[in-house]
Amino acid sequence: MPESTIPALLGRYRPQHVIGRGGEASIFKATDELLGREVAIKLYRSGGEEEMAQYRTEQAALARLSHHGIVSLIDAGIDYTAPKDPRPFLIMELVSGTDLAATLAQRELTVEEIAEVAYDISEALEYVHANGVVHRDIKPSNIMLVSYGTTTFRARARLTDFGIASGIRNAPATPEDGKTTGTAAYLSPEQALRRPATPASDIYSLGLVLLECFTRSVAYPGDAVESAMARLDHEPPVPGDLPGEWTRILHAMTASDPAARPTAKQLTPAFREAVIAAAGLQPKA
Template sequence: MSEQQIPALLGRYRPQTLIGRGGEAVVFRATDEILDREVAIKLYRSATEEQMAQYRTEQTALARLSHHGIVSLIDAGIDYSAPKDPRPFLVMELVTGSDLASTLRERSLNTEEIAEIAYDVAEALEYVHANGVVHRDIKPSNVMLVTYGTTTFRARARLTDFGIAGGILASPETEEEGKTTTGTAAYLSPEQASLRAATPASDVYSLGLVLLECFTGTVTYPGGAVESALARLKNDPPVPDDLPDDWTRLLRAMTARDPAERPSAAELAVAFREAIFAAAPVGARS
């Protein structure tokens, strides 16, 4: 099915412009023709009936999530307009801003900006984990820096892309080990790279790699999927000794090889709030 042939999904969401493309899906700017508003549609590749059932389970769980640090899921379904080529899709809030990956390519971030991003994402993860969900694909391109068109508020970091193929609900009891893993190779936790079950601690590790990249300007584990996975199983991330304030200790704790040694998202939210205060100019502290 070509992009030009996509109908109005669920009879109301009309794809307009292609705004993103990945290995699993394409993303369109679209119009909600009932409410006359813009939305984003993530349209996945063809799926088997078994995968369709998994998508339905995931969509039900994601629909229950509502938090200011998350790009909201509005609707979901499966497009059967081409019966031999069914496509699952998510309808999401369309946000204004840039993703963290694009921002890092354009400029360096100061310590206060990194602390603000870290706090926003940790707070969102605290909520997500409390609701039994593991994101499993924390990476710069899945962190949106959203602007609101005012001078009063800074850009806020918001998590997106909770619908990666293969499932996002993960626990040792529900996820089969030794088969495949989901996520992006450069940001996987050691347990994910070893094809073990992802847990909330896996998201914490991935966030640690993202924040380390914010400080150093380089991806810690580049290369192909196998090369990147093997690298983190052999070597811990090289966290610089001279990062400001308490960042060296925090990043080393977040990227501990043993998941049990990593802090929780709730603990990190507290630490990152203090990091914002420590990084702010003296006159701006209150």
């Protein structure tokens, strides 16, 4: 269908073409015809009960968050083009870059790049957790490396996809309806046991992501059950010869006991120092 004939959502956001697909939604590059800028549309594949719940969860989480380390929500609505099959959608900031999963598949990251990713995402999580939200699905494909098109500024890591986020204050005290939330390879032990996720769960998942950045291999591969249960049997294999404090930090982040893991607030300054160390610079007095 020619672009000009595609209905504009909310009378202003006209989809152009698909730029990404996920389990529940497709991402379109689109034009905001009112402001003359490009945006991204996350269009859910159906308006069923489960999809609507996920849509409302992500909308509510993003509506309360505004941070440079998070891909921002601009607008939201429901597409009634097909009245019997309404489709919820989110209008998101369009960012230029690639996700961490695709980057790791293409090349090895330098220690400095890993430290920069760690710092950016830890800073974002510090803000997210302070605002009462747990992401619950930290993984390489949910981390965008955003390019600003200049040689002056490095690519910045930004957190995406709050589709299964939850509120800290409203976290259930019992297992979540028998469901395991998150992506199997990056689950925390408590998520694998179907217990409520907490900020410490995000820290564990980020630890696995950073470990993968160093090793370029998934710590807990296999199918969903095999991967989820493996972490209950043994802690991830963290190499003992990583530079600087990385071995100690990754062991702490992936501790089986959530209470033993550092918080994002504690990690952010440590990762800032790691960036400085990797760049061969000294902190300013």
